[in-house]
Amino acid sequence: GAGMAVFMEARLKGIAALSLFSWLLGRSSPVASTVLQGAAVTYFCWYGFLLAKTLQAAVVGPVLWGYVSRLVVSRYLTRSEFFRADAPPEDVAARREAGFARLEASWKARWPKAAETQKFLRRHFSDLRFKASGFESMYPIWQQVVNEALDPITVVESSEGMELTDTSGEKFLDVSGSYGVNCFGYTRTKEFLAAGQELASTLGPCLGPVHPIVAENVEMLLKIFRKEEVSFHMSGTEAVMSAVYQARFHTQRRVTAVFQGAYHGWWDGVMQGAGNDRFAGDCLILKDQCAASLELLRLRASEVAAVIVNPISGFGWKNAGTNKLATSKVSAGHDAMEKFKRWLHQVRETCTRSGIPLIFDETWAFHLGAGGAQELYGVEPDMLVLGKSIGGGHAAGAVLGPSRLMERRDPARPMRVNFVVGTFKGSPVSMGAMHAVLKYVQTAEAKKSFDGLRDRVDKWVVACNGTLEKQDLPIRVAAYRTTWCVCYQQHSPFNFMFMYYLRDAGLQMAWVGTGKMLFTLEFSDGDLKKLTDILVKAAKAFQEDGWWCSSGQPVKLLPLIVGPTIRYHLDSLLSLVGLAGPSNGGA
Numbered sequence: 001g002a003g004m005a006v007f008m009e010a011r012l013k014g015i016a017a018l019s020l021f022s023w024l025l026g027r028s029s030p031v032a033s034t035v036l037q038g039a040a041v042t043y044f045c046w047y048g049f050l051l052a053k054t055l056q057a058a059v060v061g062p063v064l065w066g067y068v069s070r071l072v073v074s075r076y077l078t079r080s081e082f083f084r085a086d087a088p089p090e091d092v093a094a095r096r097e098a099g100f101a102r103l104e105a106s107w108k109a110r111w112p113k114a115a116e117t118q119k120f121l122r123r124h125f126s127d128l129r130f131k132a133s134g135f136e137s138m139y140p141i142w143q144q145v146v147n148e149a150l151d152p153i154t155v156v157e158s159s160e161g162m163e164l165t166d167t168s169g170e171k172f173l174d175v176s177g178s179y180g181v182n183c184f185g186y187t188r189t190k191e192f193l194a195a196g197q198e199l200a201s202t203l204g205p206c207l208g209p210v211h212p213i214v215a216e217n218v219e220m221l222l223k224i225f226r227k228e229e230v231s232f233h234m235s236g237t238e239a240v241m242s243a244v245y246q247a248r249f250h251t252q253r254r255v256t257a258v259f260q261g262a263y264h265g266w267w268d269g270v271m272q273g274a275g276n277d278r279f280a281g282d283c284l285i286l287k288d289q290c291a292a293s294l295e296l297l298r299l300r301a302s303e304v305a306a307v308i309v310n311p312i313s314g315f316g317w318k319n320a321g322t323n324k325l326a327t328s329k330v331s332a333g334h335d336a337m338e339k340f341k342r343w344l345h346q347v348r349e350t351c352t353r354s355g356i357p358l359i360f361d362e363t364w365a366f367h368l369g370a371g372g373a374q375e376l377y378g379v380e381p382d383m384l385v386l387g388k389s390i391g392g393g394h395a396a397g398a399v400l401g402p403s404r405l406m407e408r409r410d411p412a413r414p415m416r417v418n419f420v421v422g423t424f425k426g427s428p429v430s431m432g433a434m435h436a437v438l439k440y441v442q443t444a445e446a447k448k449s450f451d452g453l454r455d456r457v458d459k460w461v462v463a464c465n466g467t468l469e470k471q472d473l474p475i476r477v478a479a480y481r482t483t484w485c486v487c488y489q490q491h492s493p494f495n496f497m498f499m500y501y502l503r504d505a506g507l508q509m510a511w512v513g514t515g516k517m518l519f520t521l522e523f524s525d526g527d528l529k530k531l532t533d534i535l536v537k538a539a540k541a542f543q544e545d546g547w548w549c550s551s552g553q554p555v556k557l558l559p560l561i562v563g564p565t566i567r568y569h570l571d572s573l574l575s576l577v578g579l580a581g582p583s584n585g586g587a
Contacts, residue, residue, distance in 0.1 A: 185522020
């Protein structure tokens with residue numbers, strides 16, 4: 001069940017078994033029955049104590065979300081309701097409506113060549129349609145109005161420097177980072193891709209036999225990250241799965257502990273909340289940077305196969321998303337990283353004392369520097385997951401760890417094996433590109449590039465925030481190395497719309513919007529100055545169009561939920577008995 005890790009059903013079954021045997025032995029063996037009954041009571045008291053500690057440290061919301069999403073149905077706002085959702089003055093609603101219509105007309109005029117491609121992809125490319133729907137950047141009630149008017153799918157033809165050129169010849173400054181794959185910049189990554197293609201053109205799609213370059217990649221990875229063994233995979237998500245499987249296999253424990261808000265790929269074994277329709281009962285979500293979580297790990301160490309940490313989440317952008325109706329305070333940047341560093345040392349100490357393997361999910365490889373999170377934080381994980389940029393533009397993942405956790409067989413029981421493999425684990429095109437990446441990150445040139453970007457970004461944050469303050473605009477930026485986000489100082493349920501104004505001003509973002517954006521090593525001072533200009537231009541238009549309204553009220557969700565929920569379940573009941581067709585819910 002979904003609550004197994006939280007409510008510890010196995011312990012409840014044990015208590016029930018003791019109670020049953022005590023009852024069965026009641027007449028034939030009173031002494032044994034009394035002993036078993038005492039054991040059951042003692043075990044139940046211990047269970048109650050553990051449950052109290054678990055509820056103090058665990059986050060149960062994601063566990064319940066699957067049930068809530070099945071029971072609660074909401075409808076979309078109409079276009080008229082959309083602009084008036086926070087009960088603004090009518091003149092403000094009119095400004096919003098006019099600004100929205102202006103964007104809609106402008107996009108249709110500017111990108112006619114992309115329109116047919118966008119339409120085709122939305123109909124036939126399911127994952128792109130899902131990502132472009134805005135589920136990561138806006139609350140569901142807004143999506144229909146936005147998606148009918150504004151299509152953020154960018155159809156591109158080329159890249160140069162940090163700019164993308166689309167099919168209409170318009171240029172975008174790219175801060176998407178290609179979901180973290182593009183850590184080094186387009187220019188250098190094209191060189192990595194060429195290295196992979198060169199090897200592939202010689203060897204072809206040869207899988208099974210390996211080129212000597214694979215051994216060199218293994219050697220370089222072990223040197224950089226100070227581990228004993230490596231396994232290669234086809235993505236970061238797959239690598240996370242492998243690391244968890246291996247930890248469970250060798251510890252012979254079932255529960256995986258993760259921290260609230262951390263993303264470890266789309267595998268339902270570790271994915272939190274919305275988007276995971278079958279939440280794994282053996283995943284325990286703990287409060288982040290909370291002493292109660294460490295105490296619980298110590299108390300339940302015998303159940304926990306591994307603790308997974310996403311080191312880049314130390315940046316502090318957990319509350320920077322715009323997919324909620326409230327505007328949260330964001331504490332991101334250098335101070336957040338220092339606080340997270342202290343926390344990570346405590347996690348490492350707890351795992352060491354409790355005998356729990358610590359896994360760093362550093363799928364965003366090298367975004368924290370050439371030596372990764374280990375070097376930055378001064379904390380050594382037991383296992384390390386790498387992905388994204390490690391493939392030099394190709395799909396790739398890797399797991400590094402000690403032999404005691406990486407071995408696929410049980411040395412004491414030869415029939416017990418852990419089947420973790422992958423077809424493309426030694427793909428020549430991926431291995432060739434990875435080889436170029438690993439050689440580069442060890443050079444003095446790479447260190448200079450990493451340090452240079454860090455210093456440029458630090459200066460840009462100060463300069464950009466100074467400009468925003470001088471222009472009296474209610475946003476600020478926070479950044480650390482390649483990671484950055486927009487911090488909203490004015491509450492508004494419409495902050496998600498800012499990403500559309502930024503795109504209109506020439507900024508290419510990932511689907512999550514302004515909550516997670518990325519630089520690359522190629523970002524120059526000129527690119528950063530251009531970014532400041534884009535932010536100012538978009539923010540002025542956003543402000544002028546009335547999306548930041550100081551007199552706005554909280555959005556009332558209840559009227560959007562009660563009727564549709566009753567109607568959906570009533571229609572479902574009628575359909576069950578053959579009296580009506582199934583409802584389409586919130587449509």
